[in-house]
Amino acid sequence: MARELSSQVLKSEHRAVAKAISIVEAGGEPSRKLIQELYPHTGKAFTIGVTGPTGTGKSTLVDKIVGEYRERERSVGVLAIDPSSAFTGGALLGDRVRMMDHSLEKKVYIRSMASRGDLGGLARAARNTIRVLDAAGMDVIIVETVGAGQTEVQIASTVDATIVVLMPQLGDEVQAFKAGFAEIGDLFVINKSDLVNPAKTIYNIASGLQERDGWRPPVLKTVAVKGTGVPAVVDAIEKFRKHLETGSLREKRLSKRIQSELVDAAFSDFYHQTVKRLGDQKELDALVGRVVKRELDPETAASRLVEIISKLGEHA
16 A cells, blocks of 8 residues: 555656645554655655744745745745644634645645644654655745744754744744754844834844854844735745755755654654553552552653563563
8 A cells, every 4th residue: 555655656647645744644564664664755845944933924925935936937836834734724824824825736736734733743743754755756845833942943944944933023033942943043034124113133043153063143133014025035945955955965964864863763762652651550550559559769760660661572
């Protein structure tokens, strides 16, 4: 089944892509088998994370970036990460509906993904969704996150380039740097720059940025609703892409991401397998009982649990 579905994904069949993404979201053995089939056909797409505080107009900007890439005859996949539900209504859904203008095109695929509060699971599902879209022949894949928290920083670090979207308002740049965006941003966009003079925000952001790997992140201004400044943003992304491809920098970054992914995935699998196997062991119940009765402190109990888990490994 995985082989048949993967061959349909490779032909860019939208229905097959939707089914494949649902499988990788659910995780487990079916996801593993599907990724095994698709992985040799990945690595061609350029992936972009779009993140930043809520209300800065990220969805509108993504919509316009998709349009600009279509003008340049590139196929685009969009993965929109929603922290609560993929169908929450309100302004969020309104933004998605605007973006749906593109979703009817054969060369555009848009998908929302709910986080369900499981950060590790979300990062894994997002990485594998990127692989599905990559295998389906998308030239550019954009991952848009809704807010400005740990989820956003982690998801943004699964891509080739990260755009941080801010707006010219008091304290916005302070919030951005507190959230750790200075470390992950490859390009900063001050959106809604027609509302307030963005000069102060641009200065505050630019003066706080440092050159990394021979690249100093540019700070650009846009009015996404009108499409103003969007071609310059795409030009800057393409410039950064060329920068990554000189001197094997993209490969170096990819190696770092893969290392982090493998450790995360291994820990996650180990945790779930161990919890399942411990459910059949009476030792855990006994340890819990002793801690509840104050016969044993939690620290000592935890170290004994490590011994129990090690023995489980020996008998595997």
